[in-house]
Each structure stands twice: as C-alpha cells, then as structure tokens.
Amino acid sequence: MIATARAKAAAGAWPDVIRMLADASATPAPEAVVLLSEAYLRTGQPRAAEEWLRPRLEGVDRGGDRSAGRRALNLYGVAAFELGHLEDAEGAFSRALELARTDGDDLLIARAMNNLGQIANVRGAHESALTSYQLALPVYQRLGNQRGLAETYHNMAITYRDLGQLQRADECERRTMEYARELPHPRLVALAQAGRAEATLQSGDAALALAGARRAAEEFAGLGDPAGEADAWRIQGLAAASLGRYPEALEAVRKAITLADRHMNPVIEGEARRALAEIALLSGDGVTARREVDLAAKLLERAGAKGAAERVREWSKRLPGSAAAGQPG
Numbered sequence: 303m304i305a306t307a308r309a310k311a312a313a314g315a316w317p318d319v320i321r322m323l324a325d326a327s328a329t330p331a332p333e334a335v336v337l338l339s340e341a342y343l344r345t346g347q348p349r350a351a352e353e354w355l356r357p358r359l360e361g362v363d364r365g366g367d368r369s370a371g372r373r374a375l376n377l378y379g380v381a382a383f384e385l386g387h388l389e390d391a392e393g394a395f396s397r398a399l400e401l402a403r404t405d406g407d408d409l410l411i412a413r414a415m416n417n418l419g420q421i422a423n424v425r426g427a428h429e430s431a432l433t434s435y436q437l438a439l440p441v442y443q444r445l446g447n448q449r450g451l452a453e454t455y456h457n458m459a460i461t462y463r464d465l466g467q468l469q470r471a472d473e474c475e476r477r478t479m480e481y482a483r484e485l486p487h488p489r490l491v492a493l494a495q496a497g498r499a500e501a502t503l504q505s506g507d508a509a510l511a512l513a514g515a516r517r518a519a520e521e522f523a524g525l526g527d528p529a530g531e532a533d534a535w536r537i538q539g540l541a542a543a544s545l546g547r548y549p550e551a552l553e554a555v556r557k558a559i560t561l562a563d564r565h566m567n568p569v570i571e572g573e574a575r576r577a578l579a580e581i582a583l584l585s586g587d588g589v590t591a592r593r594e595v596d597l598a599a600k601l602l603e604r605a606g607a608k609g610a611a612e613r614v615r616e617w618s619k620r621l622p623g624s625a626a627a628g629q630p631g
Contacts, residue, residue, distance in 0.1 A: 316344040332362045332370035339377045346527045348384035372401045386568035386605030412441035416454050423461050426609015431461045452481035452490045459497050471501045492521035496534045508544035532561035536574045548585040572601035576614050
C-alpha cells in the first residue's frame with residue numbers, strides 16, 4: 303500500500319493518498335505518516351495535518367527512519383505556520399534544519415531555510431527573510447529542484463512587496479511562474495498571479511489588478527485551496543475599492559474573511575479584516591473601520607505576525623476620532 307500511495311503522491315493525486323491512508327492504524331509506518339500529512343497540506347487542510355502529526359512525531363522519530371522523521375518535523379512546521387502558530391512552526395523548522403545538517407540532507411536544508419524566511423517576513427524582519435531565501439536558492443539550483451526555486455522566488459516577491467520594491471517583486475513572481483509552468487504546478491502559478499495582482503495594485507493599476515486577482519481566485523477555487531482563494535478575494539476587494547466600487551469591494555473582502563475564518567487561518571483573516579477596515583473608511587463607515595482594524599490587529603498579534611500587526615496599529619492611528627489623528631482646535 304505504501305508503494306502505491308508513494309506513486310499516487312508522485313503523480314499529485316493527493317485525494318487518492320488520503321483515501322488510501324486516512325484509516326491507517328494507530329501506529330502507521332513512518333512513511334505513511336509523512337505521506338498522509340503532506341496530502342492534507344496539499345489539499346488545503348492544515349488543521350487535519352497538524353492533528354494527524356502532533357501525536358505521531360515522537361513515534362516517527364523513534365522508528366529509526368531518520369529521513370521520515372526530518373520530513374515529518376518540517377511538515378508539522380508547515381501546518382503550524384498555515385494555522386498561524388508561529389512559535390511551534392519556528393521550533394519545528396529549526397529542529398528539522400539541525401537534523402538535515404547533521405545528516406547532509408541538502409533538500410531539507412533548503413526547505414527549512416525557505417520556511418524560516420517566511421516566519422521572519424511575517425514578523426517584519428524582512429532583511430533576515432531575504433537572507434534565508436538567498437541561502438536556499440543556490441541549494442535548490444544545485445539540486446535542480448524547480449519547485450523549491452519557484453516557492454522561494456514567490457516568497458522573495460512577498461518580502462520585496464512589503465519593502466515597497468515592486469519591480470523586484472514582479473521579477474520574482476515572473477520567475478515563479480516560469481518554473482511553476484514548467485513543472486507544471488498550478489497552485490504556484492496561482493500564487494504568482496495573486497502576487498503580481500497585489501504588486502500591480504500597489505503600483506496604481508487597479509483595473510489590471512482586479513482582473514488578475516479574479517483569475518487567481520478562480521484558480522484557487524478549482525484547486526480546493528481556501529487560503530489562496532481568500533487572499534485573492536482580499537486583493538479583489540482592495541482593487542474594487544480603488545475603482546470606487548464599494549459594494550463589490552465589501553462583498554469580496556467578506557468572502558475572504560469567511561474563507562479564512564472557516565479554515566482557521568488567522569494571518570489571512572487579519573489581513574482581510576484590515577482590508578475591510580480600509581474599504582469601510584473609504585465608503586464613509588468609520589464605525590466598521592475602527593471595529594475591523596482592532597480585530598485585525600488582535601488576530602495578527604495572536605498569530606505572532608508582529609510586523610503586520612504593527613502596520614495595522616500604525617494605520618489605525620490615522621482613523622478619524624483616534625488620539626493620534628488629532629482633535630479640532
């Protein structure tokens with residue numbers, strides 16, 4: 303059964319892997335633990351992956367399969383990251399990196415560096431994030447791992463957008479799309495489409511950004527990726543608001559919030575609520591803006607997204623009626 307599940311995973315048939323392994327015994331083989339957890343992550347179910355892995359990590363580690371143990375730790379970190387549990391994710395990635403270095407597992411070294419870069423970026427440590435990505439890239443290049451290259455360039459694009467370096471961000475997303483289409487890897491293509499839409503919006507072309515975000519949301523929906531779909535709806539909402547289409551904008555970001563809340567992704571929900579606050583303010587609803595910006599900051603702070611939370615708190619100071627906004631003389 304493991305050999306068949308491995309073949310299904312190699313073909314990207316992750317729902318088949320779940321059907322084969324979900325009823326595994328209480329003490330499944332280490333590779334079955336890894337395959338099923340990866341299948342859950344590939345189908346947008348980080349909560350299921352975390353719940354499957356948490357009670358089995360020690361058993362995998364004691365099972366003597368060091369490769370499976372390292373991979374399981376890394377996947378646990380991915381699940382924790384997607385659920386906004388950044389401390390747990392960082393601990394898992396750091397331990398996986400330590401084991402990978404001990405065992406000479408270059409691929410996992412690159413993955414762990416890439417993953418630690420994502421945590422640094424969410425916390426607002428952009429230069430540290432870029433350093434991690436730049437360490438991962440040559441390893442992926444040496445190994446000829448196109449998927450790793452695509453993922454790392456996409457993550458670099460996010461950091462460059464956060465730094466306001468939009469041309470560099472767009473260049474990285476183009477590289478992501480090139481590698482992802484060669485694989486092919488539809489989810490990475492959709493991630494790059496959404497990233498380019500956000501950079502386009504920041505550069506001032508809301509109409510083009512709206513079209514790009516719509517395409518990305520459709521792709522994510524077809525792939526069964528609620529987190530990606532939620533973020534694409536957030537971008538659509540901000541783009542529609544920039545065009546003065548406030549009812550459409552509000553509907554879009556509320557879809558983003560519903561998806562993110564349903565699938566327990568506090569970082570994406572926090573960013574979507576911040577978008578709702580911005581749109582509400584533009585449409586003249588200061589009460590909703592103040593409520594949503596406060597919810598956004600609390601979600602991001604609880605998730606450990608310190609950099610994003612600080613940006614939200616700083617923006618909230620400009621809201622009418624806040625102490626920092628000033629009082630009429």
